[in-house]
Amino acid sequence: MRFFRRRFGPGDVPRTIGRTEPRAVARAWWRGLRLPWGRSWLWRSASLIGLVAVWEIAARLAGSNMLPTPVAVLAAVYRYTRSGQLPLELGITLARVVAAFVVAMTVGVVIGFMMGRSRKLNLLLDGLLVLALNIPALVIIILCYLWLGLTEVAVIVAVALNKIPVVVVTTREGTRAIDARLLAVAQVYHVPRTVTLYRVMLPQLYPYLMASARNGLALIWKIMLVAELLGRSNGVGFELSVFFQFFDITSILAYTLAFAAVVMAIEAGVMRPLEKRLTRWRG
Amino acid sequence: MKGLNIHVIEKRFDGVLVLTDIDVTITGGEFVAVVGPSGVGKTTLLNMVAGLDADYTGAIRYDGVPLAEPGQSPPGLGMVFQEPRLMPWLTVRDNVRLAEAERLARDCGYVSRADAMLEDVGLGASREVWPGQLSGGMQRRAALARAFVVEPWLLLMDEPFVSLDLPAANQLRELLRRLRARVRPLVLFVTHNVNEALVLADRILFLGDTPARVVLDYRVEQTGSHDLNSPEVAALSRRLLARHQGLLSEVAGVDVDEGRRGKEGL
Numbered sequence: 001m002r003f004f005r006r007r008f009g010p011g012d013v014p015r016t017i018g019r020t021e022p023r024a025v026a027r028a029w030w031r032g033l034r035l036p037w038g039r040s041w042l043w044r045s046a047s048l049i050g051l052v053a054v055w056e057i058a059a060r061l062a063g064s065n066m067l068p069t070p071v072a073v074l075a076a077v078y079r080y081t082r083s084g085q086l087p088l089e090l091g092i093t094l095a096r097v098v099a100a101f102v103v104a105m106t107v108g109v110v111i112g113f114m115m116g117r118s119r120k121l122n123l124l125l126d127g128l129l130v131l132a133l134n135i136p137a138l139v140i141i142i143l144c145y146l147w148l149g150l151t152e153v154a155v156i157v158a159v160a161l162n163k164i165p166v167v168v169v170t171t172r173e174g175t176r177a178i179d180a181r182l183l184a185v186a187q188v189y190h191v192p193r194t195v196t197l198y199r200v201m202l203p204q205l206y207p208y209l210m211a212s213a214r215n216g217l218a219l220i221w222k223i224m225l226v227a228e229l230l231g232r233s234n235g236v237g238f239e240l241s242v243f244f245q246f247f248d249i250t251s252i253l254a255y256t257l258a259f260a261a262v263v264m265a266i267e268a269g270v271m272r273p274l275e276k277r278l279t280r281w282r283g
Numbered sequence: 284m285k286g287l288n289i290h291v292i293e294k295r296f297d298g299v300l301v302l303t304d305i306d307v308t309i310t311g312g313e314f315v316a317v318v319g320p321s322g323v324g325k326t327t328l329l330n331m332v333a334g335l336d337a338d339y340t341g342a343i344r345y346d347g348v349p350l351a352e353p354g355q356s357p358p359g360l361g362m363v364f365q366e367p368r369l370m371p372w373l374t375v376r377d378n379v380r381l382a383e384a385e386r387l388a389r390d391c392g393y394v395s396r397a398d399a400m401l402e403d404v405g406l407g408a409s410r411e412v413w414p415g416q417l418s419g420g421m422q423r424r425a426a427l428a429r430a431f432v433v434e435p436w437l438l439l440m441d442e443p444f445v446s447l448d449l450p451a452a453n454q455l456r457e458l459l460r461r462l463r464a465r466v467r468p469l470v471l472f473v474t475h476n477v478n479e480a481l482v483l484a485d486r487i488l489f490l491g492d493t494p495a496r497v498v499l500d501y502r503v504e505q506t507g508s509h510d511l512n513s514p515e516v517a518a519l520s521r522r523l524l525a526r527h528q529g530l531l532s533e534v535a536g537v538d539v540d541e542g543r544r545g546k547e548g549l
Contacts, residue, residue, distance in 0.1 A: 181366070184368075185381075187335065189362075192384055199370065199384075
C-alpha cells in the first residue's frame with residue numbers, strides 16, 4: 001500500500017530529473033501525466049474500464065443478440081444522437097429529474113430542519129415519516145397518476161414524494177448534530193436569526209445536505225424512469241418501454257449508458273466541486 | 284440597588300443542589316474574578332449571568348431591573364469561553380463581524396470595526412485565514428477581538444487563558460488589561476488560579492462548599508506586578524491563604540494540580 005501511495009498518491013509532486021537514465025525519463029513522463037484535477041481519474045476509471053472489458057469478453061463468448069458488444073451499444077448511442085432522438089428524450093427526462101430534485105430537496109430540508117429543531121414537531125411527524133419511508137415507490141407513482149392525471153405535475157410530485165422522506169431523515173440528523181456551543185456564541189452576541197441560520201447553522205448542515213443531494217440524484221433518476229414508463233409518452237423511461245416491447249436490448253443499453261454518463265457528469269462537474277468549495281475551510 | 288446584583292437562591296442539576304444562597308453586587312467597571320475548585324459551579328454561574336442558563340431560582344438585576352429578557356442574553360454583552368469557539372468555516376474577520384451582525388443590521392450608519400480590532404490584537408495579517416490555521420494563542424486573540432468589538436459594558440470570561448503556555452497566557456493577559464482600560468466593562472472572570480485572579484482583578488469571589496456559595500469576598504491589594512510568578516504575588520497569595528484557612532483547603536487541591544501541569548502554578 002505504501003508503494004502505491006508513493007508512486008501514484010494524489011499528494012505526489014512532480015520532481016525535476018537530474019539524470020537522463022531512460023527509466024527516470026519514463027517515470028518523469030508518468031509523473032507529468034496529470035490533468036488539472038490530479039491523477040485520481042485514473043483510479044476512478046479503472047473499475048469502469050474493467051467492466052467494459054468483461055462485458056466485451058462475455059458478449060463475444062455469448063455471441064447472441066441478448067448481449068450486444070460495447071461497440072454495438074456505442075454505435076447505437078451515436079446513431080440516436082445523430083438522429084436527435086436521444087438528446088431530446090434525455091433532455092426531457094433530465095428536466096423532470098432536476099424539477100423533482102429541487103422540489104424534494106427544498107421540502108425535505110425545510111421539514112427535516114424543523115423536525116431536528118423542535119422536539120414536539122418531531123414527535124408529531126415521526127410516525128408519518130416512518131410510514132412515508134416505507135410506502136413502495138410504485139404505489140406513490142400509481143396514486144399520483146390516478147389523483148393528478150397523467151400529467152407533468154403528477155410525475156414530478158410522485159418522484160419528489162419518493163425522495164422527500166429520505167432527505168428529511170438526513171437533514172434531521174444533521175440538525176440534531178448542530179453544535180450548541182456555537183449557537184451559544186450566536187445567542188450571546190444577539191446575532192440576528194437569519195445570520196445565525198446562514199453563518200452558524202447551515203455550514204454545519206452542508207455535509208449532510210451534500211450526502212443527501214448525491215444519493216438523491218441517483219435515487220431520483222432511477223424512479224423517474226419507472227414513472228415515465230408508467231404514465232408519460234416521452235422521456236427515457238418511455239423510450240425504454242418501447243424498446244422492451246421490441247426486445248431491442250442494444251437500444252436499451254444505449255439509452256441507459258447515455259443517461260448514466262449524464263448523471264456521472266453532474267456528479268463530477270457539479271457535486272464534487274460544490275462539496276470542495278463548501279468544505280474548503282477544512283484545508 | 285445600584286450595579287449588577289446576582290442573587291441565586293437555588294441552582295440544581297438533575298435535582299442536585301450545586302449553587303445556593305449567592306447574593307453579590309458588583310458596580311460598573313469593576314473587574315471581579317470568580318475563583319474556586321473545578322466543578323464548583325463557576326461556569327454555571329457565568330452562564331446564568333449570560334442568559335444561557337435560565338433554570339434557577341433567584342434573579343440577576345442591574346440597577347434593580349432584570350438584566351435580560353427571559354431566554355435572552357443581556358444587551359451589550361461580550362463573552363469569552365473556555366475554548367475560543369470560533370466558527371471554523373468563517374474567516375477570522377467574519378468571525379469578528381459575526382458579533383457585530385446585530386449592530387450592522389440595526390444601524391445603517393455603523394461601520395464595522397473588525398479590521399481595526401484585529402489590527403489591535405495583532406491579527407491584522409491573519410484576517411482572511413480560517414481559524415483552523417491559527418495557533419491556540421491566536422485563536423484566543425480572535426475570541427478577545429470578537430468580545431471587545433461590540434464595546435461591551437459587561438464582559439464574561441470563562442477561564443479564557445487555560446491550556447496556553449505561560450508566555451502566551453501572559454501576552455493575552457496584557458492584551459486584556461489594555462483593552463479593558465479602553466472600554467472599561469464590568470468584568471466577571473472565572474478562573475481556578477488564585478494568582479491569575481490576584482494580578483488581574485479588583486475583587487475576588489471565592490466559591491466553595493457543597494452546594495457552592497461565596498466563602499470569601501476579597502478586595503485585592505494591588506501589588507503592581509503583572510507577573511503571576513513574581514515574589515509579590517506569591518507573598519500576597521500566601522498571606523491570603525494563611526489568613527483564610529478554610530479557603531486553603533478549598534483551593535489547595537487545584538493548586539497541586541496546577542503545579543503538576545507546570546503552567547501558571549502558585
